[in-house]
Every structure is written in structure tokens, then in C-alpha cells.
Amino acid sequence: DAKTTQPPSMDCAEGRAANLPCNHSTISGNEYVYWYRQIHSQGPQYIIHGLKNNETNEMASLIITEDRKSSTLILPHATLRDTAVYYCIVRVGGNAGNMLTFGGGTRLMVKP
């Protein structure tokens, strides 16, 4: 699976949009971009995934650049409960046995 690069930490004001970047310049055509988060030693929580189109669900939006070499996770109105470590993971689709490879992620601190 392709490697990802994320900033180690970011701050965001409560109520503002949090934009978390991820670089995956070596991504292959059959690899999806997944985002998970981990709130203080809880189990990782699936947020969203995408292949090449932008995606939106009730939790977040995912913007993938046209060349697919980078993406941005957007939390439109961050709350204190969104404080967590956010992981960007690139993984081949179509094989359920494939593991998720977690990097260091971005520690997002949402401040009042």
C-alpha cells in the first residue's frame, strides 16, 4: 500500500471547519483513500473513504485532488468531541483481508 504523510498536529477553533491534509503521492489506481480517527485510546472509528471523486457523509467531506496524490478531510463545524488523532490510510480495494496500516496520524485539537 502507498505511504501517506500527515502533519503531526493541528489546532482548530470550535465551530470552524477543520481541514486535515494528507499526501499520498505514490498512490496506485486501485487504491482507495480511507480516513479513520481515534479518540483517546478508544477503537479507531471509520469516517469516510474515496477513490477519485469527492465524497461527503454525515461526519465529513473528503476532497481528493485530480491527480489523486493528496486529499483533505474536512470537518465542517468542528466540536470539542472531534479532538482526536486522524489517520489517512491508502489501501487496495476489493480484498477484505487487507489490513489497515496506521501511521502516526494528525492529532487534532479543537479549542473553545
Add this chain to the structure above:
Amino acid sequence: EPEVTQTPSHQVTQMGQEVILRCVPISNHLYFYWYRQILGQKVEFLVSFYNNEISEKSEIFDDQFSVERPDGSNFTLKIRSTKLEDSAMYFCASSDEQGRIWTYEQYFGPGTRLTVT
């Protein structure tokens, strides 16, 4: 909303003892996983399991580890002879097949904190 559950939430054991960590995956899911996270470190993949067989395993998953689906609902991780370095949070996860065939997002349980003394 269905969720993955794990028991116990915290297990303390002595070095050399056997432990069994239990997980109940989401009921219609067919793919099961174990991960671990040593305090302050990254989440690491251990093993994936499908159709009563191991699909994939990492280098961490050596002969001391085994997994089993003893019945239609439970999925267990056994560590035969625990070592101090096995102390970690162990997360179970499951994923489904229907409706999202190509992506298999994984849903994680709350974890079991294993402390080996």
C-alpha cells in the same frame, strides 16, 4: 446502531499465563480482524480472518497467538504464554461484504487493555 463489543475491558495477567480476549463482531459481518496498540505507539495489524481461516497475518502474529470463531457470534484471540511486551490495547474489528464489496471499511470495538505483570 450495531457495534463491535469486546470483553473484558481490562485484563491483568502474569507473565507466562494464557489469555483469551473475546470479541462479538457486528452480526452480518464476515471478515474479522485483530489489531493492537502499545501505549503511545501506532495501531498495528495482527491478523485477518474469513471463512474460518486466517486471510493475512503480520510478523507480530507468531506461534504464541491464535484466533478462533468458536460459534456464530464470538471471535477470540488467544495468547498462549504472555510476555511483558504483550501489554497493549487489543482491538477487534469486523467488516461486511454486501453493498460495499470493493471497500470493506472496518468497524472497531472499544478494545481490551491487556496488562502483563
